[in-house]
Amino acid sequence: EAGVAQSPRYKIIEKRQSVAFWCNPISGHATLYWYQQILGQGPKLLIQFQNNGVVDDSQLPKDRFSAERLKGVDSTLKIQPAKLEDSAVYLCASSLGTTSNEQFFGPGTRLTVL
Amino acid sequence: GNSVTQMEGPVTLSEEAFLTINCTYTATGYPSLFWYVQYPGEGLQLLLKATKADDKGSNKGFEATYRKETTSFHLEKGSVQVSDSAVYFCALRDSGNTPLVFGKGTRLSVIA
Numbered sequence: 442e443a444g445v446a447q448s449p450r451y452k453i454i455e456k457r458q459s460v461a462f463w464c465n466p467i468s469g470h471a472t473l474y475w476y477q478q479i480l481g482q483g484p485k486l487l488i489q490f491q492n493n494g495v496v497d498d499s500q501l502p503k504d505r506f507s508a509e510r511l512k513g514v515d516s517t518l519k520i521q522p523a524k525l526e527d528s529a530v531y532l533c534a535s536s537l538g539t540t541s542n543e544q545f546f547g548p549g550t551r552l553t554v555l
Numbered sequence: 556g557n558s559v560t561q562m563e564g565p566v567t568l569s570e571e572a573f574l575t576i577n578c579t580y581t582a583t584g585y586p587s588l589f590w591y592v593q594y595p596g597e598g599l600q601l602l603l604k605a606t607k608a609d610d611k612g613s614n615k616g617f618e619a620t621y622r623k624e625t626t627s628f629h630l631e632k633g634s635v636q637v638s639d640s641a642v643y644f645c646a647l648r649d650s651g652n653t654p655l656v657f658g659k660g661t662r663l664s665v666i667a
Contacts, residue, residue, distance in 0.1 A: 444598075445598075472652055474654055476654075481659065481660075482659050482660070483559070483644050483646070483657030483658050483659050483660050484599070484644075484655070484657050485657070486654040486655075489654055491652070496652075497654065532598070532599065534599075536652065538652055542652070543601055543604075544601075544655060546591075546598040546599040546600070547598055548597065548598040549598060
C-alpha cells in the first residue's frame with residue numbers, strides 16, 4: 442500500500458513570504474496529523490484532524506499558520522508570513538483513527554526561511 | 556503535561572557492540588510507549604512499541620521493556636550493525652488516537 446505522500450520535499454523562502462505544504466495520507470486513514478520538527482528536537486504536534494474536523498490545534502500558531510482538510514482526505518498546511526524560526530521539517534502522519542493504532546509518517550518537507 | 560526525556564547523542568559504537576539508549580517519561584495516565592527510527596533521508600518509522608507495564612516490544616533485534624516503577628523504556632540491542640545508524644526517538648501516547656509526544660532524539664553512528 443502507498444505510504445503518506447508529502448510535497449514539496451524541500452522549500453527555501455525568505456522571511457515574510459508565504460508557503461504551503463501538501464499531504465496525502467494513506468487511503469482510508471481518518472486521522473491526519475501535522476508535526477513540526479526543529480533541528481535537534483523531536484517532532485511536536487501542530488494540528489490533528491479527524492476526517493475534515495479539527496481535533497487539536499492548541500499548539501498551532503494561528504496568527505501565521507493555518508491548515509485545512511476540506512474533503513477529509515488530503516491536507517494543506519500554510520504559513521503566512523514566515524519567520525526565521527519556522528525553519529524546520531514539517532511532518533505529516535496518518536492513522537486509521539481507532540484506538541491503539543499506529544501513526545504512519547510521510548518523508549517530510551524541509552523548510553528553510555532566510 | 557506529558558514529556559519524554561532521552562539520552563543525548565551522538566552515540567558512536569563499533570559494529571557488534573551493545574547498544575542502550577535511555578528513555579524516561581512523565582505522564583498523568585497510563586501511556587503507550589514507542590521507539591521510532593529515522594534513517595538518513597527517510598521518514599519516521601515505528602521500530603517497536605509497548606502498551607502496558609512489563610510489556611516488551613521487540614523488532615529487528617531491538618528490545619525495550621515498559622517499566623512503570625521507573626517510568627522508563629530503554630532501547631537495547633545486543634549487536635549493532637552499520638545499517639542501524641539512524642536517529643532514534645522515544646515517544647509516548649496517552650490513549651486512543653491522541654498525538655505522539657516525542658523525545659529529542661538520539662543519533663546513533665555505527666562504524667565498521
